[in-house]
Amino acid sequence: MIINSCKKDDKAEGIDKELLDMSRSTNGFVWYKKSSALLNKSSGTGHSFPYLRTRYNSIAASKLDSNGIILPGVTFPEGSLIVKELYSNTSTLSRYAILYKKSGRAETDAKGWIWGYVNADGTVASPASEKGNSCINCHSQTGSIDYMLMNKYFP
Numbered sequence: 001m002i003i004n005s006c007k008k009d010d011k012a013e014g015i016d017k018e019l020l021d022m023s024r025s026t027n028g029f030v031w032y033k034k035s036s037a038l039l040n041k042s043s044g045t046g047h048s049f050p051y052l053r054t055r056y057n058s059i060a061a062s063k064l065d066s067n068g069i070i071l072p073g074v075t076f077p078e079g080s081l082i083v084k085e086l087y088s089n090t091s092t093l094s095r096y097a098i099l100y101k102k103s104g105r106a107e108t109d110a111k112g113w114i115w116g117y118v119n120a121d122g123t124v125a126s127p128a129s130e131k132g133n134s135c136i137n138c139h140s141q142t143g144s145i146d147y148m149l150m151n152k153y154f155p
């Protein structure tokens, strides 16, 4: 029996709640290109919100260059947390897209990542138990770095 497993639109529990809680505070994060400005979603996006901005916890930020761009060819270390905030309009934060490198969990994928997709209202958009199965193909495309696409679409 699986406990703590959330379905789409359920209130986040277990790992999904954990990912949401870790992502809500911007404390200690570094913004992509060191800018908290909202960006228009890119042509390649699979995310159905018009605006976004992405940040890295201090562990993940060790793989950014001095301009806040991901260094070529890196693999992010254990404990890396990357949060993309998705906005419905310029003042409404609606969803968090989350990549958390954490080994040994039931939700960890083959490259060591857990995929979170949680709404700001606390409901689940795609449960982490799906192990990124709707995300990985697109995030493995040519030009991705350890699944990351900001560098490709916002060079």
Ligand code: HEC
Residues within 6 Å of the ligand: 040, 041, 042, 043, 044, 045, 046, 047, 052, 054, 082, 083, 084, 097, 098, 099, 115, 116, 117, 126, 132, 134, 135, 136, 138, 139, 147, 148, 149, 150, 151, 153
């Ligand atoms: C069809 C392609 C596509 C799919 C499917 C997709 N994404 Fe993305 N994702 C992107 C692109 C492109 C970006 C760069 C920013 C943008 O334009 O949205 C991105 C950015 C991100 C980021 C910011 C880190 C980075 O540099 O890539 C995270 C985290 C993320 N996506 C998580 C997810 C999750 C979780 C799912 C599945 C529930 C998912 N993505 C599905 C294309 C996709």
